Structures are given as C-alpha cells and as structure tokens.
Amino acid sequence: MDRKGWEYEWCKRCNRRNPIGFDVTDEVWDSVTKGTGYENRVLCLTCFDEMAQEKNIKYFQDIRELYLVSYTDESGIYRIEENNEN
Numbered sequence: 543m544d545r546k547g548w549e550y551e552w553c554k555r556c557n558r559r560n561p562i563g564f565d566v567t568d569e570v571w572d573s574v575t576k577g578t579g580y581e582n583r584v585l586c587l588t589c590f591d592e593m594a595q596e597k598n599i600k601y602f603q604d605i606r607e608l609y610l611v612s613y614t615d616e617s618g619i620y621r622i623e624e625n626n627e628n
C-alpha cells in the first residue's frame with residue numbers, strides 16, 4: 543500500500559488510513575474495545591462499527607466528534623462544526 547504523504551492515523555486493525563476521524567465517550571470506547579487488544583490503539587470507524595456490532599453496542603448517541611482527514615487539504619483535518627459557525 544502506498545502511504546506517501548499520509549501523516550495521519552492508520553487503523554491498527556485493517557491497516558488502512560483513517561480519513562474519517564471520530565471520538566466517542568470513554569465508556570463506549572472501553573466497552574467496544576475491551577478484551578480485543580485494541581484498547582489503546584487507533585481504529586477506523588469501519589472497524590469500530592464492526593466491533594460494536596459483534597458486542598451489540600449502540601454508540602451513535604455517544605459520538606462526540608466526527609471529522610474528515612485528508613492530505614489533499616492543507617490543514618489536513620476538517621471539523622464540520624467549526625466551518626458552520628459563520
């Protein structure tokens with residue numbers, strides 16, 4: 543896989559770059575990752591969702607932040623709420 547230019551997060555489960563950053567509450571993160579070996583690792587939203595499904599954990603209400611990440615943009619990270627303030 544060509545990783546050229548990518549300075550941001552890589553999913554440690556599927557080994558893909560992670561263009562959709564997310565943050566959930568500690569409680570949900572711990573519930574989903576407990577016993578998986580990924581407790582303190584970077585996960586993409588796809589893998590996190592698969593792991594949540596395996597444990598039947600609903601997490602939409604516990605997402606604190608979603609943001610886009612891409613090296614094609616100078617800043618690298620695009621936080622939607624910041625851009626909607628105007």
Ligand SMILES: [Zn+2]
Nearest residue numbers: 553556586589
């Ligand atoms: Zn992944």
